[in-house]
Amino acid sequence: MTRGYRVTTAQLQAGRATDLLGVAYADRSLGKARYVLHHPGFTRSGDRSPLSPPMRLLLAAIAGVAAQPVAKAIHPVHGFLDSPPAHPLTAVDRGKAVDLSLKSLDPANARRLLAVTEELLGRRAW
Template identity: 65%
Template sequence: MGVVVISGGTNGMGRAFALERAELGDRVLVLGRNRERGEALAGGSITFLPVDLSSVTETRQVIEEILTRYQVVDALTLFANRLAPRRTLTTEGLERTFALYYLSRYLLSFGLRPALDQATAPVIVNIAGVGVTKGAVHWTDPQLAAGYSTITAQLQAGRANDLLGVGFAQRSGSRARYVLYHPGFTKSGDRSPLPLALRGLLAMASLVARPVADAVAPIHQFLDTPPTAPLTAVDRGKQLPLSLPTLDPRNAARLMDLTEKLLN
């Protein structure tokens, strides 16, 4: 049993996964923003670390805190995301979806490397939308100043997370195996930021969505028996070829360069 870090562990799939890992005997570090939900989860083998993951500064601080307190991290699972109906900038001047859904995952993946590399079989699971081919990184305008929609921002960050997996395997030099996992349409997800009519439609569609327990089940396997390959992509039960255009190594290198520059 080991130490498992869960970003976005206060709600939805992350929360369910946190409870299941604690039940299995892991020490679980839950990262989330909602203090009430986080504190309700904390206790026993679950520790709540409050953090706004759309803030680069706060994300870096929580990484330092984890590295100070834990020499070994066995697994990092990345769930945090939130729909943003309007383009908003963080206090650091970054478009919020890009910062939260992509940059926090970049920072946590590379930042926790020293502790991950101390584990026997370290693994990172990035829960996003691998296999989706819609959307793209807007290379000259990643902050989407010229044209924003909730979907454009979600798809851009989703495709950036696909490339993060490739980039991490290319560049990190880490022993951690990287898994990109698409859970499929699931009975979870905070829809409160959306307009009422859209929420109603999604509530109806949710009747056919996957139960949360089914969506997170494969993630346990990734932790318990990490793949041997540096990068694995799975859409629900199906392993995807790494030759997908959305996993292009040149685009991954380009995004890693862009991100390093942005964060400097």
């Protein structure tokens, strides 16, 4: 994705990378900290400036009808803080538990991404 990428493609790739780094963190972590992958669904947030004016208008109209406010989207996070999950990694998509054996959460891919990330950082990530 060094050139010619689209905003949505970059956003989806960033989400996948975040998920995999969560898997890697949980795999390596020995402490009490828990990693929660929380996907609240369509939320009224974000920067629409990279989009064309027609797309901005369309997205604003759809968001006005279908997207939830940020306060509602983050509400479940309070539950994770008040009662941390028992396992090092938890994934929830719009209130439903996500199967951690999904191919998109593959531990081998997570380890590879972590290795590349640490190489770019020049240090251990955590």
